[in-house]
Amino acid sequence: MKVKFRKYSWQLAPGHIRDIREQVFIQEQDVPPELEWDDTDEIADHYLAVMPDNTPVGVARLFGTLGETAHIGRMAILPDFRDQGIGEALLRHVMTDAASSHDQIMLSAQEYAIPFYQRSGFHVCSDLYDDAGIPHADMRCLSPDMVIKALAERRNPQVLGRDDQSWLFSDEHDMISLMDSVAGQARQRIWLYDRFLEHDLYDRFRFRELVSSLARRHRQSEVRLLIHDDKPLVKRRHRLVELMRRLPSKIELRLASEDYPAEEQPFLLADREGVVYRHDFYNPQGFAKFADGGRVKLLSERFQRMWDTGRTSLELRELPL
Numbered sequence: 001m002k003v004k005f006r007k008y009s010w011q012l013a014p015g016h017i018r019d020i021r022e023q024v025f026i027q028e029q030d031v032p033p034e035l036e037w038d039d040t041d042e043i044a045d046h047y048l049a050v051m052p053d054n055t056p057v058g059v060a061r062l063f064g065t066l067g068e069t070a071h072i073g074r075m076a077i078l079p080d081f082r083d084q085g086i087g088e089a090l091l092r093h094v095m096t097d098a099a100s101s102h103d104q105i106m107l108s109a110q111e112y113a114i115p116f117y118q119r120s121g122f123h124v125c126s127d128l129y130d131d132a133g134i135p136h137a138d139m140r141c142l143s144p145d146m147v148i149k150a151l152a153e154r155r156n157p158q159v160l161g162r163d164d165q166s167w168l169f170s171d172e173h174d175m176i177s178l179m180d181s182v183a184g185q186a187r188q189r190i191w192l193y194d195r196f197l198e199h200d201l202y203d204r205f206r207f208r209e210l211v212s213s214l215a216r217r218h219r220q221s222e223v224r225l226l227i228h229d230d231k232p233l234v235k236r237r238h239r240l241v242e243l244m245r246r247l248p249s250k251i252e253l254r255l256a257s258e259d260y261p262a263e264e265q266p267f268l269l270a271d272r273e274g275v276v277y278r279h280d281f282y283n284p285q286g287f288a289k290f291a292d293g294g295r296v297k298l299l300s301e302r303f304q305r306m307w308d309t310g311r312t313s314l315e316l317r318e319l320p321l
Contacts, residue, residue, distance in 0.1 A: 003057070003086050005093045006048045010041045016056035017046050024076035031132045040073075045097070049077075049090045049195075057081040060094050068206075070098035070144075072107040091120055091152060099144035103177075104206075111135040121147035121157040123185050136142070142184050143177030160185035161273045164291040171284055176201065178288035179268055179276045184210045185290075186270035189222040191303050193256075194266040195281040196229040197240060208239035215243070215250035225253040226306055230313045241316060254310035262306060269296050269303065 008014070027032040040063060058077040064070050066077035072094055077087045085195055098105050109117050111128060116140050126138035141147055146167070147157050152298065155161035158181045169175045179201070190211060197203070215221050225240065230253075233241050244251040256262050265286075268276040275296050278286035 003089050004050050004054075005090065006050065007097075008046045008048065010044065010046060013046045014048065014056075014312060017048055017059050020056060020059045020076055020078060021068055023078065025074075028079070029134065031133075031134075035132050043241065044073075046160075046264055047090065047094055049086055051081075058086055060090055062094050062098055064098075064102055068102055069104045069106055070102035072098065072105060075107075075254055086131050087116065088120065092148065092167060093115070095120065095141070095144055096148055099148055102144070103142075105141045105144050107139050108136050109139050111137060114139070116272070118156050118159050118162065120151060121159070123159050123181075125184065125233075134318055140184070140200075142181040143174075146174060158290055160270065160290050162291055164289070167288045169286060169288065173202070175276070175278070175284040175286070178272050180206060180210060182270045182274040182276050182288055182290065183207065183268060185213075185274065186214050187217065188214075188220055188271050189224070189269075190214060191224045191226070191269040191300065193226045193263060193268075193303055193306070196227050196232050196240060197225065199232070199236065199238065200241055203238050205239070208243060211240060211251070212243055217223060221250050223251040224303075225251070225306075226256055226303065226305060226310060227253065228256050230255060230316055234315045245316075253316065254307060255313055256306050257309040257311065260309040267303075269299055272296055272300075275299060 008017070021036060026317050027034055041061070044061040044063035047060045047062070048056055051055050058081065060075040062070060075087065075091065085138055095105060107117065107122065108131065114137060121138040121141045121144070123226060125140050125280055126139050127139050128135045130136070143158065150157050154163065158167070160182070167178055170180055211223055215223050225244070241253070244253055259281070264280065266278045266281055272293055273291050273296060274289070276286070276288045278284070287314060
């Protein structure tokens with residue numbers, strides 16, 4: 001079904017936007033009016049979905065924070081126009097706008113709608129919580145530009161445990177996006193193997209926050225960093241090293257033994273499903289997969305053998321906090 005989309009500021013938005021939100025959220029879902037209307041409306045872009053005859057059928061809003069994060073919210077489709085693909089088309093239109101200037105998109109999803117957002121590349125990143133008496137979960141898309149290009153061919157793109165297709169990368173930007181998307185969905189463990197913790201790849205605020213979030217999630221959380229060379233970490237401060245020294249029971253670093261056969265390809269493993277695999281240490285070329293239990297099992301066994309023969313870094317242990 002062909003749907004058109006129009007974008008407005010709140011000051012110039014037609015009354016249809018307010019009417020649809022009032023009908024869906026306030027009347028249908030019993031959201032208190034004082035919670036529905038907030039100051040964010042003033043800074044957001046507002047989208048109106050209309051049929052070919054200009055009948056208004058759906059709304060959404062978009063605003064940005066912190067320079068790199070976009071937030072989608074207040075998505076609503078009128079009852080008579082649901083289950084026709086309009087909501088999905090509206091979401092992807094807003095995602096495309098957001099991806100032009102943001103590296104990450106966040107939203108708060110009602111529990112029943114989580115599968116709807118997963119089909120467009122969002123994954124759950126919080127526990128359930130109550131918002132206006134309705135169970136919600138935070139969801140995010142960490143590589144929206146790549147996801148949008150793939151939406152025509154893939155369902156559940158980049159969702160851990162659901163997307164079993166390969167994502168190829170041949171440059172650092174795509175590699176970092178995929179690495180963050182894989183690592184950001186780990187709920188129990190991240191195992192990372194590389195020559196060293198290259199600052200451009202691993203000493204980034206977002207990657208540090210993803211690792212920190214996992215490490216603090218629960219008692220079984222585990223982050224293992226296995227490298228060959230710790231000299232760059234001694235010479236220059238590194239976010240992961242500082243985090244490791246604050247959370248020593250959750251994050252551990254070892255140096256691979258020179259006497260034990262080592263892998264020639266670096267990789268990152270998330271839980272028992274996700275993998276980012278490079279063809280060598282020196283080039284940003286390889287692939288990521290979000291549902292490849294067989295490969296992750298094989299690489300985990302190789303990682304474990306190198307880990308068991310590795311040693312801790314005395315130099316890093318002696319660094320001041």
